[in-house]
Amino acid sequence: MPDVATVDALRLELGDLPQLDSLSDDAPLIGIIDSGVNDHPLIEDILVGAIGVPERLGTADEWGHGTRVGGVAVFGDLRAQLANGGLARGARLCAAKVVNERGEFDDRRLVPSQMREAVATLNARFGCRLFVIALADTKRVYDGGKVGTWAATLDELARELDVVIIVSAGNRAPRGGNRIEQAVTEYPRYLTEEGNRLFEPAGAINVVTVGSISHGNGLDARLGTEIAVRPITEEGEPSPFTRIGPGVEGSIKPDFIDLGGTMVLDPLVQRLRDGRDVASAGLLTLHHRPVEQLITSGSGTSYAAPILAFKAAQILTRVPDASANLVRALLASSAAVPEAAQARLAPLGDEAIRSVCGYGQVELEHAAFSDDARVVLYAEDELAIDHFAIYELPIPQLFQSTNGRRTIKITLAFDPPVRHSRNDYAGVALV
Structure with a gap:
């Protein structure tokens, strides 16, 4: 089914948008640690502050990635919101710019020290307790051994500051063979290749790692009429670029999956196309140059991570004093692998489902x-x-006696101390 509404969404001007809701001054705050977040008509009143780490970077988002990530964190699935005729924002924003206009880290600072300063400053200055880091060390694939110092730093910060840090699993172009068509014919087998493991820092154990599933097949009205153009996924199936676990000592990673877009095979131009140039293949979000265009699109686990942050913010709206562990537990207790993803990965076995979907x-x-x-x-x-500890659960008589299926789900979340220099990275374990 071609997506016929996305092109119209990209053409929207300010006067065409649905009514924008207001947010209270105590609404949850999400910190975007990225390339900065620019003022945009849809978020300028809820962008409470921004810093540069280091300061000489400034705060303007010249690369565009941070504003796109921030847009998803505020609106969640913007395509669905526009289709329903409303714009409900789920959180306020603050931002730390840690990469330059090319998306590169500063040569004179170590990334772990940048992360520590960015998270600690946003937490102390604005009271931020939710963070999204949709960046990665693309030269370091987690091989199942020790995590890197970037991951270790995030683990320490999550425990020290009682904050929820959400990171993306990373992206990889489909590798099915030496012909471009194998991106379709070898899907989803190539997702389980050893080279498709998580990027640093996604192996961290006290942070929440997010992989990606598709929102649909990625076809728009024009591509849907091109017989040669082939989709790779359908709705709810793993995105063809998502990276997989497991994490430290076989732990479940990524923790969760969420919408991150897809890719389509276009043999007419001999390449795979994603949400950057085919909007229907990506998630809708905010353009970093709103004077030129209000809405843009993109594909990647970079968009799945802020979708989850949007959901975590709704938990903090309901339970403002919740600890980071409680937020993580409530997220996990409500998660389930989509039927479409289960069906597509089933031939590869249960371990593949866990490694891809968490x-x-x-x-x-x-x-x-x-x-x-x-x-x-x-x-x-x-x-x-x-x-x-022993906990007593009150089980109502109606639950005990009523016919039909009933379920009790128990979720535990804790944040062990970590030490990067030790072979047993986590200091304690729950058994």
């Missing part, structure tokens, strides 16, 4: 709300080393 896609309604047929109970506590 715990699955978070269902926001289940994460943040109870209803008549489902209740969420939670407890936050501290446990001494070599001790255990």
